[in-house]
Amino acid sequence: MTAATAASARLPPLGLKPDGSDFRCMKRRDFVRAAGGATAAGAAVGAGQPAAAASGEEGGGGGGEGETVPAFGSFLDDANGYSEDGIVDARGEDAVTIEVGAGGGFAFGPAAIWISPGTTVTWEWTGEGGAHNVVANDGPAGLDSGDPVESGSYEYEFTDDDAGITTYYCSPHQSQGMKGASA
Numbered sequence: 778m779t780a781a782t783a784a785s786a787r788l789p790p791l792g793l794k795p796d797g798s799d800f801r802c803m804k805r806r807d808f809v810r811a812a813g814g815a816t817a818a819g820a821a822v823g824a825g826q827p828a829a830a831a832s833g834e835e836g837g838g839g840g841g842e843g844e845t846v847p848a849f850g851s852f853l854d855d856a857n858g859y860s861e862d863g864i865v866d867a868r869g870e871d872a873v874t875i876e877v878g879a880g881g882g883f884a885f886g887p888a889a890i891w892i893s894p895g896t897t898v899t900w901e902w903t904g905e906g907g908a909h910n911v912v913a914n915d916g917p918a919g920l921d922s923g924d925p926v927e928s929g930s931y932e933y934e935f936t937d938d939d940a941g942i943t944t945y946y947c948s949p950h951q952s953q954g955m956k957g958a959s960a
């Protein structure tokens with residue numbers, strides 16, 4: 778009785794941010810908490826969300842992995858090698874490698890990854906397409922491999938602080954669609 782009262786008194790108000798856009802900015806653990814506890818609040822979040830975020834409810838997941846597919850937004854629309862069903866789900870992996878200069882030289886391969894905090898991502902230059910780099914466009918992760926180079930690798934460990942969507946590009950080839958994103 779007292780416990781039930783205390784519990785219901787601690788429920789968050791249902792007036793959550795009405796537009797789904799804040800999902801992009803949430804830290805992952807908050808996202809998980811919101812997704813897991815939002816059965817009631819879900820009714821309050823309806824219209825206005827990106828399609829992927831609105832439709833991706835994975836019922837009955839449990840275990841903290843029941844998140845929705847990230848909505849990477851329009852930055853990737855013209856990214857070489859990107860498609861919405863080509864998002865690589867690497868959650869739970871300790872390490873992920875992305876090719877720099879994939880697909881003939883002007884793509885990141887894969888262009889979009891979905892990872893867990895703690896994952897080390899290594900961008901490996903393929904040697905094709907000339908000099909490339911990895912530069913953050915928007916988002917929490919401070920990606921910056923430095924000046925464009927023709928070969929090499931760049932390693933970045935994603936922490937809790939980097940959770941969320943980060944978009945990035947190659948500065949010499951951004952206008953040619955050499956772009957990528959992580960979530």
Ligand SMILES: [Cu+2]
Pocket residue numbers: 883906908909910947948949950955
């Ligand atoms: Cu490039």
